[in-house]
Amino acid sequence: MIPKECRRLIEVDFPIGAVSVHAVREKSIRYGHPSTLHLWWARRPLAACRAVLLGLLLPDPCDPLCPSGFKTKAWELLSDSYRPAGKSDVVLQKTLLKFIGDFANWEASSHPLYLKIARGLVQAAHPEETPLVVDPFAGGGSIPLEALRLGCEVFASDLNPVACLILKVLLEDIPRCGGVLVDELRKISKKLKREMELQQNDIYPHDPDGARPIAYWWARTVYCQAPNCGAEVPLVRSFWLSREGKNKVALRYQVKKTLREIPSIEFEIFKPQSDRDVPVGTVSRAKARCLACGSVLSPQEVRAQLRAQKGGADVLFDKEGCRVGGARLLAVITVNSGMRGRQYRLPEDRDYKAVWKAMRRLSFISSNLTSDINPIPSEPLPFMSGTFNVPLYGILNWGDLFSARQKLVLAELCQKLLQVFSTYDGTYGTELRRLMALGISKLSEKLSSLCRLQTSAKHKMASTFSRQALPMVWDYVEVNPWAGGSGDFEDQLELNALVAAQYYAFQSAAVTQIADATVCPLSDNAASVWFTDPPYYYAVPYADLSDFFFVWLKRMLPGEPYLRDPFDPGNLLTPKQQELCEMTHWDPERYPYKDKQFFENGMMRAFKEGRRVLNEDGVGCVVFAHKTTEGWEALLSGMLQAGWTITASWPIATEMSSRLRAQESAALATSVHLVCRPRLQDAGVGDWAEVKAEMEQRVREWMARLLEEGIRGADAIFSCIGPALEVFSRYERVETPAGYAVPLGGNPEAAEPQERGFLSYVFEAVSREALRQVLGDAETEGFEEDARLTALFLWTLQTTRTNGNNGRNNSGERNQEELNEEQEKPVRKKGGLALPFDTFIRITRPMGIHYQNWVGRVIEIEKGIVRLIPVSERRRLLFDEESVSLPVEWGKKGVQVTLSELIGVPEPPPKPTKRAAKRLENLTTLDRLHQAILLFGAGQSASLRRLLEEERRQGKRFERLALALTALYPEKSQERRWIEGLQAMMPR
16 A cells, blocks of 8 residues: 555656647547447547556655566566666666656557556555545546546546446446447347438438439528528528548529519539639628529518528428428438549439428327337527527527427437337346447437538538537538438447446446536545546536436437436436536526636535545545636646645646637636645644745746757746645645735735735746847846736747647637627637636736736737737837838748839838937837838838847847747738847847
C-alpha cells in the first residue's frame, strides 16, 4: 500500500507533450472508439484520462517512502521493453514517465504487452486492495473506462439518464457479457435490417434503372408576399450539391412565368466550371429572397409561414397524393452498382408518392395506439435563446424535429425491436437490447430534419448535433437508412459491435448509477481516487440536449430503470431541477433560481462529497477548462472551502487550435488537470510574504516549462494557476504580518493583499513573466503602455502548439454564417483580434496599464469583448488624412504595387497639417512602428526609409518592438506579413 505521505508520480512530473499529441490525434479515430457507441457532449480524450490515472495510481520511485516492493516489480515489468540505462530511482522515474507517454497512444491502449505492464504496475502499487476510482460526473465514461482498463474497481454515476444508459452498456454490459454480445448484435442487426427493408421498401423504392437512392435533399418553402408574385420560395442556404474533387455538382434554376399564372421555379443539375456559375442561396439569417421577383421576406414573415407548417419539414399533399406545398425535394443522391461514385438526379413523382405512403402509414399508427405512450414523441421542446431556436419556427415538441418518413422509420424500428426481444431466448437479451437501442438512438440523430448536406465532405451530411444546439436548418438531407451508405442503420450498429469487441476483455465491470454528485451514495473513505470532469456553468445544456435521444430510448426500452427521473416521477423528460447548470443564461423563465450562485454552491457541495468519500491516503483530480478567470476563481474557491489542497497541475492539449472557436480569440486548447489531496487537519497558517515569494518563483519556473512544451497564451495563463495554488492551498489560511487573512479572490484594484486577493498576484506574476519573455525586461527597455498592452494582448492570443490529426477540424463547429443564419439582425464581424474583457483586465491591470487611455486608439471595448484595432484602421490617427493612402494588398502575382505606380506621379513625402501636428508630436514607439507598417503597405518607400533611418538613430527600441510583434502576431495575419517585409528594409 502507498503510504499517505508518499508522493504520487503525477505530483512530481508528467509527460505533457507526448500525452497532448495522442489526446489531440484521438479526435480523428472512429472505429472502436467509445465515442461511436453513442453521442455524448464534451467527452474527455481517453489518452489524457489513461495517462493521468496512471500518474495518480503510481508512487514516485524517488520518494523515500515509496514501497520497495513496487520498485522491484516495476523494474521487472519495464526492463524487457524499455531496457533502462542504470538501476537508480531517477532512472525508474523517467522510465515510468516514458511508459505513461507511450501508453497514451491509441494503438498501445489495447496492446497486450502495454496492458500487462500497466495493470501490473497498478497491482504492485496497491497489492493489498484493488483501488476504487470514483467519477461523479461520468458523462460519456472516458475516466471510468480507463480505470477499468487499468484493472481498478470503478464507481461511475451521473444525473442524466441517457449518460447513465451509455455508462451501463459501456462499463457493465460489454465487460460482463464478453464476445457473445458482439456476435449476437451482428446477427440480430442483419436480421432486423432485412425485415425492415422489406417492410419499408415502398417508402424507399429503388429507381427503375436499379439505382438506389441513398439520400434526399429537401428545402422548406415559403410564399413570396410581393404583389403580383406569390411564387414559392425554396429556402436554400447554397445550391451546391458537391464540391468534392473534380466531381463538382450544383443546381441552377429558371423562372417560369406567364401573365396569368403564379411564377414557378424549375431546377436543373449541372457541373459548374467555377463558383460564380452557382446561384446564390435564397436565405440568410431568416431573411428569404424570392427567385422570381427578387423581393425579400422578413424573418417575421418567414417564421410565421413556417410556424403554420410546424417547421415546414413535411410535404403538403392533396387527397390524391399530389404535392401542393410544404417541403420541396430538390435532388436525389443515388448509387448504382454499374457506375462509379454518386449520381444526382432531379425528383420525380414516385419520390413524392413514397413520402405520401409514409405519411398515411404514420397517421394510421398514431390513430391506433396499442400502448399508453404515443409512438411519436410529443414531449415539449423548450425554447432557449441562441441554443434551441427551432420553436420560433413552429417546432414545439421533439417529434416535430423529424419529417413524417423519418418518424415512421424510427417508430417502426422501435416496434420491431420490441417484437424481436419479446421472443429472444439468448443468455444476454437485456444487455443486447440496450446495446441495439443505443445504435438506433444514434440513427435518430442522422434522421432528423436538422441534418445538413456537406458538399465538400465524403459522408455528404452533417448530423443533427454539429454543435451543442438546435438551430434552424433551412435545407436538410434525409438519409435512406437501408441503402448501405455512411450513417445508415447497418453502419450505426456495426460501430457499436466494434466498440463491444474492443472492450469486452476487461477484467471486471464497473458499478454505475443515477446519482446527484452533491449526494454521493458511497460511504466515507471508500475511494482511492476521485477523478472527475465537472460541468462548466452554461457551457453545455446536457439535460435539454439529451432529451432528443431520451424520448426515443424510452420507447425502445419501456421499463428500463435508468430511463426515468428518479427525483420527479411526473417528469416525462430528463432531470432538470438538480442539474448543476447555470440555466438563467439560456432560459431564465423556466429556472429563475438556477443562476451562477446556484451552480457554484452546487459544485462546492460536490467537492465536499468527493472529499468525504476519498480515504486519507487517496488522491483526487479535477479537470478544468474554463475560459474566464471568474470561473476559475469560483470553482477553485469551492475546492478550497471543501477541504482540498492542490498538489500538482498539468495542462494537456485536448482541442485543435485550428477549430473555429480558437481563431482570433482566446479559446483554450488545453484542459488543466488539477491534482489534489484532502487538506491536513493541522495545515496551519501560511506567512503571506513567504507564500507570495514562493508563488512567484513557481510561476517563473512553470512558464519556462510550458514554453518548452509548446503551451502558449491563455492556456499558459490558466496553467499557471495550479502551481500557484500548490503554495496557497497547502495552508488552512494565509495571513499578512498584521494578521489579516488573504482570500483567494478579491478586488484586483485594491492595494492591500487582504482586499486584493491571491489570484490578482498570480496574474501579476504571469503577466510580468510573459512580458519578460516577449520584450525582455519591460521596465528597463522603457516600452510605453500601449506597446506593453499590445504585447500582452497578442501573447494571450497565442495558440498552444499541438501535433496530430494533421490540423483537421473534427470539433463539429460550423462557420460564422451558419451560426448566425437564424438570427434576425446580421452580425457585423469587425476586423482585429479579440479577448474577453475579464481576461484582458486580469493581465493588463497588474502591469500598471491604464487601458482607458488607449480606448479608441489601440483597443475598442464592446459587450464584454476587447478588440485590438487593426493597424489598417489606425491610419487617420497616425497620419494627416491626406498623407498616406490606404494599404494596398498584395497582387495576385505576389508583387506589391507602390503608390507612385498606382497614381503615376512621383511619391510625395507625408506632411501633416497643422491640425494633425499637435497630435503627432507625442507618438509612441508602437505608433511609429504602425506608421512604418502603413507606409510599407502603401508602397511609400522614400518616406519609409526616412522614418526607419530616424528610428535607427534613436536606438534599438523600435527594432526590438518590431521583432517581438513579428513573433506575436498570428502567422497568416496582415500585420505579420507587413512587419516581416518592413524588417527587410531596416538599416543595418
